[in-house]
Amino acid sequence: MEMFGDNCCPPPCNTLGFLQKNNSMEEKGRLSGQKNLLSCDNSDRDARFRRTETDFSNLFARDLLPAKNGEEPTIQFLLEVVDILTNYVRKTFDRSTKVLDFHHPHQLLEGMEGFNLELSDQPESLEQILVDCRDSLKYGVRTGHPRFFNQLSSGLDIIGLAGEWLTSTANTNMFTYEIAPVFVLMEQLTLKKMREMIGWPGGEGDGLFSPGGAISNMYSVMIARYKYFPEIKTKGMSAAPRLVLFTSEHSHYSIKKAGAALGFGTENVILLSTDERGRVIPADLEAKIIDAKQKGCVPLFVNATGGSTVYGAFDPINEIADICEKYNLWLHVDGAWGGGLLMSRKHRHKLNGIERANSVTWNPHKMMGVPLQCSAILVREKGILAGCNSMCAGYLFQPDKQYDVTYDTGDKAIQCGRHVDIFKFWLMWKAKGTVGFEQHIDKCLDLSQYLYNKIKNREGYQMVFDGVPQHTNVCFWYLPPSLRGMPDGDERREKLHRVAPKIKAMMMESGTTMVGYQPQGNKVNFFRMVVSNAAVTQSDIDFLIDEIERLGQDL
Amino acid sequence: MEMFGDNCCPPPCNTLGFLQKNNSMEEKGRLSGQKNLLSCDNSDRDARFRRTETDFSNLFARDLLPAKNGEEPTIQFLLEVVDILTNYVRKTFDRSTKVLDFHHPHQLLEGMEGFNLELSDQPESLEQILVDCRDSLKYGVRTGHPRFFNQLSSGLDIIGLAGEWLTSTANTNMFTYEIAPVFVLMEQLTLKKMREMIGWPGGEGDGLFSPGGAISNMYSVMIARYKYFPEIKTKGMSAAPRLVLFTSEHSHYSIKKAGAALGFGTENVILLSTDERGRVIPADLEAKIIDAKQKGCVPLFVNATGGSTVYGAFDPINEIADICEKYNLWLHVDGAWGGGLLMSRKHRHKLNGIERANSVTWNPHKMMGVPLQCSAILVREKGILAGCNSMCAGYLFQPDKQYDVTYDTGDKAIQCGRHVDIFKFWLMWKAKGTVGFEQHIDKCLDLSQYLYNKIKNREGYQMVFDGVPQHTNVCFWYLPPSLRGMPDGDERREKLHRVAPKIKAMMMESGTTMVGYQPQGNKVNFFRMVVSNAAVTQSDIDFLIDEIERLGQDL
Structure with missing residues (x-):
């Protein structure tokens, strides 16, 4: 095993030699x-x-x-x-x-x-x-650069990186305790901790890490269906009435995707209206439930978003939960982006009512800075994930093993092999403590408020919605001087629609920073600034604004 | 940036110091x-x-x-x-x-x-x-130890490991060219190369890397459904007749899981009989298609397995393709385990007819030794993946970017964020060449034949099926001396059923080696030996047999 010579002390570099690259x-x-x-x-x-x-x-x-x-x-x-x-x-x-x-x-x-x-x-x-x-x-x-603001996932956490290097080196699979004993247990303990933060009694329940928020959301629809219509597992959707799902028009597109994939059909994913801040209007939910029932459909599932993708809006979970209880519907909270706020004593109130949800999506790879990918689907009722998905493959889940096979959790998943996403997150939690995540989240939200305060009354800026953002999302238009005096109307709208893409293209060509933009509903392209990277400082926010103005002033 | 002192030459270790751990x-x-x-x-x-x-x-x-x-x-x-x-x-x-x-x-x-x-x-x-x-x-x-034989995925490829470390460090996401330009292109080029090996003209078609073979197989069912009944995407399964899927009783359980998840129902996943080697009997497929039609069902999809999980069996693709053509059904080949044999001039004939498939699952993380996870779904018809899955989310897939947005491939996936699984595989292909993969595969199959030859007539061994295995799977019973004279019957079966679990438990307790076992149909627990690790030599095969005999002789 010893093959690197007998001398641990390095001789002067001109005798042994060190690789030098200029x-x-x-x-x-x-x-x-x-x-x-x-x-x-x-x-x-x-x-x-x-x-x-x-x-x-x-x-x-x-x-x-x-x-x-x-x-x-x-x-x-x-x-x-x-x-x-x-x-x-x-x-x-x-x-x-x-x-x-x-x-x-x-x-x-x-x-x-x-x-x-x-x-x-x-x-x-x-x-x-x-x-x-x-x-x-x-x-x-x-993506870890302090001036990369393009995605909800950003940053390069060193502990998480080390964890991911280790995970790659261990190169194993989550389906059985047999080949991933440590990781399987870490997953269980971490999911329990997350359920405690949600507020489910004793942290009881179930869950899995899945390959991203879209799949976690898909799980929520699957288990809701299994809960109310377990026969669909064997007989298919044709055995059930026409089932409908409800989600906000601001919610993530994965709910609609799940509706298509799982055989509900996108027409049976009913979009709910929101207020000007992008939050579901509960009365609209109730009206649409009643309407669906009158049309002979069976309402099944409501998704409340905890931190929407564009506006960072938090739907009013308690009011939605009241309606779900009244009509006996499954309540899912998509906290892919906002779930991390549960770690902050200052901000977790935005998710009040989440403890009433039947299932929750929470992506540590977004707001908590865990390297990609790390997304949890958490379920309040124990056993339902397995009930929904298990197929009892004999070659993998042998009942006659020498250990407690309830730790073989693979059959709960729609995957067979499942990547080890837990270790980096577990290691980061160990290294930072809950308080470390809390500080990170509070800091990111403070930075967003700094940006909001900086631009809300600044010449050339217009906020997409009024008031302090609920999450780190700050949505705004930048108006080049040429547009500032122009009266509102189609021409101005068309010109404004082209501003963000042009600035973004120049940013990318110059390589100085990256930030996202998109239209939303009838609103033309606007910038969506988000902060989830621990490396960001106020100076980086200032830099972004300077850069937008530098690149955009002559448009 | 320079912060490690001015002196590149390390002083003697007792002045600067090197961390020593005993x-x-x-x-x-x-x-x-x-x-x-x-x-x-x-x-x-x-x-x-x-x-x-x-x-x-x-x-x-x-x-x-x-x-x-x-x-x-x-x-x-x-x-x-x-x-x-x-x-x-x-x-x-x-x-x-x-x-x-x-x-x-x-x-x-x-x-x-x-x-x-x-x-x-x-x-x-x-x-x-x-x-x-x-x-x-x-x-x-x-899992990289030369005596770890427990899973289809084993080994620790150094190039792949380096690739995975780099992927973790880059920490990005496959959904847009914008944030993963190099990885998106690598994926496209690699998928094209794989389609060329399948034999689709010019390597044309489509594909994605997905989080494992089960999800790849799920994609195949989704796109088959979209091809024949595109209205299901919007209207749901209730808009369609009762659709049925066909797959071998030896096939991977993920086809059934997909049937449950996507709303077909497991009863509409019809299992096909196999010959004694675990290969689908084409006449049984045709009979079951006719039977389903007579019952008012609509046959949609046939899965042919290229390398089954337990026996390593290759279904006769050409004969199945004839039937699919006759009845206008989607043909999928699940080559998760056996797809790698396409890289071997000696063994690729086992997949003859694969070029007639509409879609193929192929997991480089199994037979080709790529670190977990790396699974491709490959599709012959271009555009159908996007047609099936796209939802055109404006915040991610802006049409007004400055580059060719056909490279933004994320909307083809059921995931939103998607882990970068391509780089390690691309790097391994660069480092080994196609010939390197070929040598690896040929070597693994040679080792399995070595095992087969060693035990087929050895006292105390009984093969589960006769003849040289088609893949590296060697399935066998070990009979302790106490069972060898016992007449066939329930008592012997019950005792034999307990042998493999007992030996396996002792192997794990002693930590010397690991190999899988399972029952199959009416066959009691038997060992399934597989080789996919480049580190395995004949001596490791000998070791396994010695270990089975050492641990099992007194049972």
Whole structure:
């Protein structure tokens, strides 16, 4: 096992040698034509690993473990990759680095210098593989950069990253305790903790981590159907009356997608009207329930959104729950985006009533900064997930194992193999404590309020809705000077509709920042700013506003 | 940016210092009570990183990036994690290491020494986090160990591992080109290459990587339904006649699960009889189609399995395709397990006719050794995935972006966010070439034939089916001496049924190897041996047989 020589003390670098890469090479993103050098300059970054002098140009994947004598090249190769990754991590947090280096699809497909996406029959050297790794990062997008505001998921949590590296190395599957004992237990304990925060008595209930909020929401519809019409599992939807689902017109499109996939049909997903802040109007729900019943449909399921995608709106859960109780409907809360606020004593009141839900979607990979993917579906009634989905495959869920097979949770899922999404989250919770998540959430909401205060009365800005945002979403139009005096009307609307896409395109071309935009209902394109990255400061908010004005002033 | 001092040349270790951990500490899986030492012994493993002297007991997650002065602790922490991981990698390939260190759920829940799964409000030190990382691996299962045969997915590919570390670091999402330009293109090119191997003209068609074979199979049923009854998307299953699906009694349970989830009902998933090798009998398919039609049902979809889970059987695709053409049915090939054989000139004939399928599931994370998860759904008809699933969410799929938005592929999926599963696979393909995958597959099949030849006439063994296995699955009973003279009958069957679970339990307790078992139909528990790990050699096969005999001889 000991194969790295007898001497743990590194000799001077000009005798043993440390791989040095000069900066310009790194900027070019390749090693091509350069062998490992023994030079000793004052760039010490790459000297941090005691690498042997490894010429990767003559090494191939077949030389790595499990190859004979593969241990040393394996470790050397992994260290080289880690060097690329740690440099990427450093730069991600460095505001002098661009968020992205944009290229059009045809440009990347034609092949950038030395970076060819095409696959071939013959292997590439490990040197080229390392170049490919560098270039894949170089032409990507730094979603952890403090000025990347484009998505609800952003940031690069170091503990979460370490957790994900470990998960990859463990390379196992969640379906049985047999092959994932530690991860299965972590999942159970973490889900219980999440249920306690929801407020279900004793944290009782059920749940799973699923591949994203859309699938978690799909689970909620499936189990609601199973609860009220269990015979559909065997007989299909034709055994049931025409079932309808209710969700806000501001809710995530995954509810509609689930309606289509599960055989309800999108026409049977009834959209609820909202107030000007994007919150469901409970009276509209009740009216539409009554209307559906009069049409001979059977109302089944109501989705209340806890933090909508665009406005960050929180539906009034308690009022919706009253109606669900009255009509005996399943109440789901889609807290994919807003669920994290349960961790904040200051903000959790926005989810008041969530304890009355039958199921909850909560994505730690959004507001809580856990690396992608990490989404939980939580269910108040124990056993119903298994009832809904189990098929009792004998080859996987043998009843005659030597351990307590109630820990084999795979049959509750619609997946067979299931990626280990729990470890990074568990590790982050250990490392930060509940209080760490709370501080993170409070800080992000404070930053959003800072932005809101900054622009609400600023010349050239118009808020999409009035009042302090409920979540970190701040929705606004930027009006270039040329539009400011223009009277409201079609021409102004059409021009304004084109402003955000133009600014966004210029942002991406210059690589300085990224923020989302979209139309909503009859509202033309507006910016949706969100904060979920722990690296963001007020200066980054200021930078975004400066950048919008710099790029947009002449439009 | 330069913060590690001016001197790239490491001074002697007793002045700068290298973190040393002695082996016994590592075996105990914890650092507790030990500070970083400046000692210099002849254990050089941990000296490979030029770590600074970092006392993690006083550091917390909040001290890492983006904290001020967080860069150094961040890099130190990540290097410490990498040290844990590379040690794990080394040991995984070391046959003197156990496959697992088994503990019952209650033991792990009660807490092993220093390893407490419970979450708390307050943060743990980074020292404890590192202990948690070590312990999480210690009490897990080494799925990459050369003697881990328990699952269709096994092995630890170093290139794939590096790819997964990079994917975690990039921490992005597949839904738009905007935030995953490189990965989106890699996915497109790789799927095209896979379609070429299937034999669809010009590699044309469509596809996605999905979270596992069960979801890929679910996609196939969804798009078949959309192809024949597009109105179901809007109107639901009640708008359609009673639709039926056909799949072998040996097929994966995910077809049935999809039938339940999508609203067909499990009773409308009709199981087809197989021959003694587990292959669908085409005449039975035709008879059941006719029967279903006579009952007023509408046959929609046939699943042919390319490599069944237990027997490794390949259904006769061409004969099934003839019947599908005759009755105008969707033909899906579930090649989750066997699809990899397309890469082998020697073995791809087992999938002859796959080019006639309308859709194919193919999991590179199984036979091709790609880390979990990596599963493709491939579709012959372009555009149908989008037609089936798109909901055109304005906040994500803006039509007025500055680039060609046909590269925004997220709306084809039932997921919204989608994990980047492509990079590791693309990188492995680059690093091995098609020929590398071919060699891997041929080798695994050779090893299975070695096992088959070894035990087919060996005393105490009985094959579950006759003849050379089609895939790497070798299914057999081990008969302890006490059973060998016993006449066939209920008593012998009952005893034999208990043999495999008992041996398996002892294997797990001793931690020496793991192999799966299950009953099938009226056959009592038998072992299912599979090989997909590149690290396996004939000696590991010999070891397994020795171990079965050692543990089973006195039963």
